[in-house]
Amino acid sequence: MLRIYGYKGCHYCDMAQELLKAKGIPYNYYDIKSPEQKDKLSELKEQGLTTVPQVYKDDKHVGGYNELYSAVMLGAISK
Numbered sequence: 001m002l003r004i005y006g007y008k009g010c011h012y013c014d015m016a017q018e019l020l021k022a023k024g025i026p027y028n029y030y031d032i033k034s035p036e037q038k039d040k041l042s043e044l045k046e047q048g049l050t051t052v053p054q055v056y057k058d059d060k061h062v063g064g065y066n067e068l069y070s071a072v073m074l075g076a077i078s079k
């Protein structure tokens with residue numbers, strides 16, 4: 001399952017979700033600013049990942065919107 005970490009008002013986060021919806025690829029979305037994601041936010045900062053979205057396929061880091069888009073277009077991520 002895909003996981004997307006983002007926040008409200010993030011244009012690239014919206015685009016990532018729209019892409020996956022258009023392709024019928026299921027995902028779970030998490031608001032990185034919510035209290036429940038405090039540890040994840042710290043983890044991303046420690047890794048130097050300062051932009052959102054951050055996308056994971058199972059537990060593998062895919063990257064941001066650009067990397068997600070490429071992976072979907074290349075068929076590396078599909079439904």
Ligand SMILES: N[C@@H](CCC(=O)N[C@@H](CS)C(=O)NCC(=O)O)C(=O)O
Nearest residue numbers: 010011012050051052053064065066
């Ligand atoms: N190349 C990135 C761009 C993502 C991006 O710029 N996201 C904005 C929010 S929509 C962001 O995190 N800005 C904060 C920053 O640049 O520090 C991607 O493809 O995901």
